[in-house]
Amino acid sequence: MAGIIGYGAYIPRNRIKVEEIAKVWGADAPSYKKGLMLEEKSVPSPDQDTITMAVEASKRAIKRAGIDPREIGAVYVGSESHPYAVKPSGTVLAEALGATPEVHTADLEFACKAGTEGMFIALNLVRAEAIKYGLAVGADTSQGAPGDALEYSAAAGAAAYIFGKDHLLAETLETFSFTTDTPDFWRREYQYYPQHGGRFTGDPAYFKHVIGAAEGIMAKAKMKPSDFHYVIFHQPNGKFPFRVGEMLGFKKAQIEPGWLVSKLGNTYSGSSPLGLTATLDIAKEGDMILIVSYGSGAGSDAFIFRVTSRIDEVRNLAPRTRDLLDNNKNYLDYGVYAKFRRKIRKAE
Amino acid sequence: MRDVAIIGVGMTKWGELWEKSLRSIFVESALLAIEDAGVDRIDSMVVGCMSSGLFIGQEHLSSLLSDYLGQNPVPASRVESACSSGGLALRQGFIEVASGMSDIVLVGGVEKMTDVTGCEATFALGTAADQEYESYHGLTFPGLYAMMAVAHMHKYGTTREQLAMVAVKNHDNGSKNPLAQFPFKITVEAVLSSVLVADPLRILDCSPITDGAAAVVLCPADKAKAFKKPFVRITGTGQATDTIALSSRNDIAWLESTHIAGSKALAMAGRKIGDIDLFEVHDCFTIAEIMITEALGLVPKGQGGKAVAEGLTARNGKFPVNASGGLKAKGHPVGATGVAQAVEIVKQLRGEAGERQIKSAKRGLAQNMGGTGGSAVVHVFEAE
Numbered sequence: 001m002a003g004i005i006g007y008g009a010y011i012p013r014n015r016i017k018v019e020e021i022a023k024v025w026g027a028d029a030p031s032y033k034k035g036l037m038l039e040e041k042s043v044p045s046p047d048q049d050t051i052t053m054a055v056e057a058s059k060r061a062i063k064r065a066g067i068d069p070r071e072i073g074a075v076y077v078g079s080e081s082h083p084y085a086v087k088p089s090g091t092v093l094a095e096a097l098g099a100t101p102e103v104h105t106a107d108l109e110f111a112c113k114a115g116t117e118g119m120f121i122a123l124n125l126v127r128a129e130a131i132k133y134g135l136a137v138g139a140d141t142s143q144g145a146p147g148d149a150l151e152y153s154a155a156a157g158a159a160a161y162i163f164g165k166d167h168l169l170a171e172t173l174e175t176f177s178f179t180t181d182t183p184d185f186w187r188r189e190y191q192y193y194p195q196h197g198g199r200f201t202g203d204p205a206y207f208k209h210v211i212g213a214a215e216g217i218m219a220k221a222k223m224k225p226s227d228f229h230y231v232i233f234h235q236p237n238g239k240f241p242f243r244v245g246e247m248l249g250f251k252k253a254q255i256e257p258g259w260l261v262s263k264l265g266n267t268y269s270g271s272s273p274l275g276l277t278a279t280l281d282i283a284k285e286g287d288m289i290l291i292v293s294y295g296s297g298a299g300s301d302a303f304i305f306r307v308t309s310r311i312d313e314v315r316n317l318a319p320r321t322r323d324l325l326d327n328n329k330n331y332l333d334y335g336v337y338a339k340f341r342r343k344i345r346k347a348e
Numbered sequence: 349m350r351d352v353a354i355i356g357v358g359m360t361k362w363g364e365l366w367e368k369s370l371r372s373i374f375v376e377s378a379l380l381a382i383e384d385a386g387v388d389r390i391d392s393m394v395v396g397c398m399s400s401g402l403f404i405g406q407e408h409l410s411s412l413l414s415d416y417l418g419q420n421p422v423p424a425s426r427v428e429s430a431c432s433s434g435g436l437a438l439r440q441g442f443i444e445v446a447s448g449m450s451d452i453v454l455v456g457g458v459e460k461m462t463d464v465t466g467c468e469a470t471f472a473l474g475t476a477a478d479q480e481y482e483s484y485h486g487l488t489f490p491g492l493y494a495m496m497a498v499a500h501m502h503k504y505g506t507t508r509e510q511l512a513m514v515a516v517k518n519h520d521n522g523s524k525n526p527l528a529q530f531p532f533k534i535t536v537e538a539v540l541s542s543v544l545v546a547d548p549l550r551i552l553d554c555s556p557i558t559d560g561a562a563a564v565v566l567c568p569a570d571k572a573k574a575f576k577k578p579f580v581r582i583t584g585t586g587q588a589t590d591t592i593a594l595s596s597r598n599d600i601a602w603l604e605s606t607h608i609a610g611s612k613a614l615a616m617a618g619r620k621i622g623d624i625d626l627f628e629v630h631d632c633f634t635i636a637e638i639m640i641t642e643a644l645g646l647v648p649k650g651q652g653g654k655a656v657a658e659g660l661t662a663r664n665g666k667f668p669v670n671a672s673g674g675l676k677a678k679g680h681p682v683g684a685t686g687v688a689q690a691v692e693i694v695k696q697l698r699g700e701a702g703e704r705q706i707k708s709a710k711r712g713l714a715q716n717m718g719g720t721g722g723s724a725v726v727h728v729f730e731a732e
Contacts, residue, residue, distance in 0.1 A: 031543045198466055204366055 006065025006162040009277040010056035014043040037238020041155040041265025053158035060318035061160040073131025078114025113295025115269040140268035145193035155265025159273035170305040176217035185296030213300035232275035234294035235261035278321035351569035356385025362560035362679040370460035385565035396437030396457040397683035402472035430476035434686025435716030435725030457687030458561040478593035494546035497635035504650030512539035514634035522673020524703035529679030558679030562688035584728030586612030592722035605724035606643040617728035628689035686716035697731040
């Protein structure tokens with residue numbers, strides 16, 4: 001049986017409130033707060049990017065895994081904000097962790113689901129016994145165009161998972177992927193900000209794929225919503241995960257522990273993986289967890305995990321996700337946020 | 349001039365029809381109308397569409413649609429008069445049959461609006477305003493109607509709640525229309541707490557962006573009897589223009605083009621407003637319906653807000669307005685709206701409107717307008 005042997009989360013300290021963004025654009029903050037269930041989002045500092053956050057999260061995952069980084073045979077970084085268009089993030093991460101040179105690395109991109117893609121690949125290489133341990137990271141410093149609806153949610157964060165076959169903290173019972181060609185969100189080369197299809201990102205995109213993957217994996221595993229203690233859906237805003245959960249027959253109490261978006265924003269490739277780190281932080285032996293990611297373009301990856309007793313030994317070896325989210329926050333005004341996010345151009 | 353009858357109607361479900369193209373939604377409705385009429389050919393067709401060029405990059409629409417309907421080489425024309433394109437198509441079809449030029453004419457309306465972003469849709473709709481005197485200064489339709497609303501409230505004491513009641517009434521009606529985009533009820537509180545778009549108008553005061561089509565089949569009334577089905581006569585048609593720019597009007601709290609078109613249509617039909625049993629009107633914004641009820645003479649000037657509050661325009665009121673759900677709940681695919689109004693009235697006069705049926709309705713009136721009233725088309729329909 002293969003599964004998770006270590007996990008780690010990273011969330012930058014900086015936050016900006018919905019009101020602060022709405023104030024600048026003359027927008028209606030209460031409608032974003034009520035309509036999208038968003039309150040604030042994380043913001044990376046100027047010296048943080050997908051790679052630095054991936055390093056932070058991965059070091060925490062290695063602590064919980066208790067392994068020698070040189071035993072990691074594969075390193076995958078899923079992101080839509082890799083710092084370089086050409087030059088891998090994975091090599092920097094692997095080097096920083098001390099996993100080089102005998103390691104396979106790749107950078108992945110699939111809008112908000114690149115993180116779970118890496119998890120899928122690393123897990124299956126372990127299952128195939130091609131590698132002993134595999135590291136997968138979902139990390140993003142995503143950007144929404146100034147004034148666009150996405151600016152209220154596009155946030156920064158990273159989650160890292162190490163897969164192996166021994167000393168598991170969660171066993172993988174099933175995986176399932178659901179993919180179609182659905183252009184709901186995109187960014188072409190040389191474009192700074194992504195574009196999206198507005199309401200088209202809802203029913204034919206997020207809901208179709210999340211439901212397709214969730215129903216598919218439950219059918220494959222012969223399980224039903226009530227069999228799970230926790231469920232994590234991709235969290236582009238506060239509303240979608242609850243609505244899709246209700247459509248599938250899950251209860252609010254199953255969703256809430258991994259629902260971080262109202263205070264975190266949408267961390268894109270880190271979104272559902274961070275929901276899972278928050279859930280593992282509180283899970284007990286035997287708990288069944290379903291996670292369903294979503295990436296525009298479009299597709300969903302689903303995993304079913306069963307938590308083992310080892311969770312109690314490792315959860316306090318690194319910071320808990322909720323602590324990263326709730327403590328030590330630094331609120332920015334829009335001016336500093338704009339500087340941090342390089343929305344202000346200085347003279348050469 | 350020959351008398352003209354509607355012998356068939358067709359309409360499919362409206363909404364965000366992302367899986368369908370303009371041509372397919374048009375053909376679906378047109379085929380339903382042809383089937384309903386029981387005709388084996390059409391002699392000509394007229395299509396109302398406001399802006400297929402901006403919405404889907406397609407012009408030369410009339411030939412394209414006659415091709416996809418399998419009707420080449422019949423003559424086909426597209427007419428455009430902003431949001432009254434559908435009503436104008438019906439009037440052109442009427443003229444063609446009345447004049448004796450054609451016997452069986454298909455009149456369709458269509459708009460595919462959700463294949464572009466909200467900004468692009470707002471721009472396309474904005475082309476119905478005066479580019480030099482309105483659009484260039486940043487005005488969009490919610491802004492223009494908001495100014496009309498403010499003027500009406502200031503002049504006549506129309507209240508924010510009365511505006512909301514128009515939306516509540518039309519959603520109540522729309523909840524009984526399975527083809528409506530938003531077939532559900534809303535409350536006054538929901539309207540008042542919805543997102544502000546252009547003060548005082550909130551999102552639930554505004555008709556939506558919609559994909560949809562509707563079609564009717566016309567023929568000379570003396571030939572309609574041969575089809576052995578209940579048919580509906582178009583006994584009056586009226587059309588009028590006004591300045592496109594709101595700033596050029598004498599009174600922005602009054603819809604002169606609707607007043608003139610309505611008076612002409614009623615005069616042609618030999619009817620008074622009190623003879624009409626139901627109305628389908630152009631409630632693109634809640635204030636529009638209030639002003640239309642005044643312009644048509646259902647109520648005196650300035651009394652439209654009070655009328656909706658008192659239930660005069662409710663489904664069981666003296667003058668039922670927008671039993672279909674109106675543009676607000678049924679949706680507003682701009683070019684299709686005027687034709688869909690005729691579809692609703694025909695269904696009502698044939699007693700086929702289901703739960704929203706107006707009892708013993710014999711005569712109906714449809715009012716369709718473009719922009720802020722720069723154009724208006726009114727038709728009077730009577731059951732045979």
